Amino acid sequence: MSDRTFMRSGLIGLFLLGTFGLTACDSETGDTVAVIPPAHNVATPVESGQAIAREDQKQPRLESLDALDDQPLPRRQLDIQSWQTEGGARVLFVEARELPMFDLRLTFAAGSSQDGDTPGLAMLTNAMLDEGIEGKDVTAIAEGFENLGAEFGNGSYRDMAIASLRSLSAADKREPALQLFSQVVGQPSFPEDSLQRIKNQLLTGFEFQKQNPGKLASLELFKQLYQEHPYAHPSEGTPASIPGIDAAHVRDFHARAYAAGNVVIALVGDLSRSEAEMIAEQVSAALPQGTALPPPDEPSRTSAxxxxxxxxxxxxxxxxxxxxxxxxxxxxxxxxxxxxxxxxxxxxxxxxxxxxxxxxxxxxxxxxxxxxxxxxxxxxxxxxxxxxxxxxxxxxxxxxxxxxxxxxxxxxxxxxxxxxxxxxxxxxxxxxxxxxxxxxxxxxxxxxxxxxxxxxxxxxxxxxxxxxxxxxxxxxxxxxxxxxxPEVEQKPLPPPSDKHLEQPSSVPEH
Structure with a gap:
């Protein structure tokens, strides 16, 4: 198995990388220290030289930082338009003509809080989306997006699961990219060999976790904080839950959680309102038809x-x-x-x-x-x-x-x-x-x-x-x-210093 195949899914790659660093909570949680809830961005390709040239023509170059003075940076004014598709999906759209591209993101209420008694089910379902559709395996899907200059992204967290597409907006590239994307998200085939491979990757990740005290502490923290609440179990599942998940479980979860009534469709880019409406309807119609899943209950307060x-x-x-x-x-x-x-x-x-x-x-x-x-x-x-x-x-x-x-x-x-x-x-x-x-x-x-x-x-x-x-x-x-x-004898803290203390040049190993 090639390195590209092993790390092709950003979802699994992030999980494995996360075992080597402190990952106290999911990047989803809107979670965080950003001004706005983190937007779960997936990696995107660098825009073409043509696109950058177009943007440069519209933007004057900054010749001196003195020109900034103490003035705040200008804010980008957003005209957010919203409507609902026939299938019940909520759509939010911003027209942005600066680049000949568009970004599409589907946000499903399909995170690990919907796992029920099967931790890891939501993550596995999301990771399996682009592993196969009728007539195409995982390699053919990847090549299909690549040949169109498009990029597919996905991820699964505690509250939500996402699937995204970045594509050129010209009709000859946009339409086939959207058709492939709609099939991948709406009609995945969930091949057995791919499911077993991803399960093996997760199980390998669990072994790495044992070598990471920060990750072990994070897992225990959520368990202690949330007790019996769905947020208590890790999004990636557990060594006990992953082996028992089969294709039937994944198909059933997809049918319920990836329904048109359970998604928010966000669109930004070089599109008219009518084009955005057609895209939203196409994507919504390709999904299983169903209603929104209920959010998790409020967790009980935990004693110190x-x-x-x-x-x-x-x-x-x-x-x-x-x-x-x-x-x-x-x-x-x-x-x-x-x-x-x-x-x-x-x-x-x-x-x-x-x-x-x-x-x-x-x-x-x-x-x-x-x-x-x-x-x-x-x-x-x-x-x-x-x-x-x-x-x-x-x-x-x-x-x-x-x-x-x-x-x-x-x-x-x-x-x-x-x-x-x-x-x-x-x-x-x-x-x-x-x-x-x-x-x-x-x-x-x-x-x-x-x-x-x-x-x-x-x-x-x-x-x-x-x-x-x-x-x-x-x-x-x-x-x-x-x-x-480690359990070691404790020493008193040094007194505070008015001078900032010099830090070592490297982080010590565990």
Whole structure:
């Protein structure tokens, strides 16, 4: 089996790569430290030279950074149009004529929260989409997209599963690419040999997980935080569940979860409204016909706990979590801004300043809310020296408690607002970015004006607004904690230094 075949599915490739790094939560969860819910972008090919030339003709070159002064970057104005197909799919469309291309993304309520008693079923179904259709095997499908200059992408997460297409918009390329895409997503054949190969890849990944204390801690954290809730089990399934999944299970899941009434269709690019309507109807009609699946129930609150995984290494992984909010919650803007100050904004945050810069205890410490269909997690994660793990954990909890007690300073709040306003244009900088935003808006049933609404809400927030929102949803003593590392004698933490401590040049091995 070639390397290309083994890693052809971005879904499986990401899972295997994820076993070597801390993957405390799915990239789906709209999850995250972006201004807007992460858009689950799949890799896209570089635009053709012709397309880039067309864009250059429209954009004046920037000759001096002085011209920027203190002015914010210009925002891309989006005219979002929305309608519903005959099959019940919700469509969101933005016309963008700058490049002779279009991006199409289908977002299904078909993530692992719909697995039921068979963890991994949603991921396997999504991974099998482009493994075969009538008359074409996996290689012929890949060559079909490649010969048309098109790209297919897919992925499966806790809430959602996606399938995407990027293609040239000229009819002679667009129409055959859409026909192939509609067959792949709507009528996959789920060949037995491909199913067994992907199951073997997942089982291999589970073996790699045993060598990654960060991944082991992440799995245990979701188990402790969500207990019997569907979010508790990993999206990729388990070593016990994967072997028993057969083609009949996958076909049944596809028929239910990939139905036209269970999808949001996002379209951006060089298309008219009438062309977008024809594309949406074509794709919707190719899918199984059915209604939307219900979202998962609200999870129960979990008492504070601390679980430790004994693992031989020089470092200890520290993961702390509490239940956060569902997507669309009215406190989202305040929580986003508060978290940017606490630990989500990289260097300059409270956690990074106190834990890394003043004490040199870690290479990085990060926090984030991951809103989903129901209450996603608020998480803090870091690695530190094993012999200072207990003191570092106490310090992190102390810093959270101080932040909840007093809130941010006016200076921190204004800086976070400026950073948010400055980064906001990047959320719609490309068609791929926009199609991801449309998918999230449609999937989480947000208003079409959501992007502008969010920025207005952020800029109107006060210190007390942020402090009150953080206290409504977080408790300094309410964390579910999982640590992974060796059992060693603990040392006291070094005192904080006014000078930023110099960090080692490389990350230590476990």
């Amino acid at each position: 706990t601390h679980e430790h995984i004994d693992y031989p290494s020089n470092q200890t992984h520290l993961l702390l979590a509490q239940l956060g909010i569902p997507r669309g919650h009215p406190d989202y803007a305040a929580l986003y801004l508060g978290n940017q100050i606490l630990g989500g904004g990289g260097f300059g945050t409270r956690l990074m300043e106190e834990v890394r810069e003043k004490r040199g205890l870690t290479y990085g410490v990060y926090s984030g809310f991951s809103p989903m269909q129901t209450n996603g997690p608020f998480m803090i994660n870091l690695q530190t020296r094993a012999d200072m793990a207990e003191g570092t954990l106490e310090l992190v909890q102390q810093l959270v408690g101080e932040f909840l007690d007093k809130g941010p300073t006016e200076a921190e709040l204004e800086r976070a607002k400026r950073q948010t306003a400055g980064s906001f244009p990047l959320s719609t900088a490309s068609n791929a970015d926009i199609v991801g935003q449309l998918g999230s808006i449609g999937f989480y049933n947000l208003p079409l004006s959501y992007l502008e609404d969010f920025m207005q809400q952020v800029q109107a927030l006060s210190v007390e607004d942020v402090r009150a929102a953080m206290n409504r949803h977080l408790d300094a003593d309410g964390f579910v904690i999982v640590t992974a590392g």
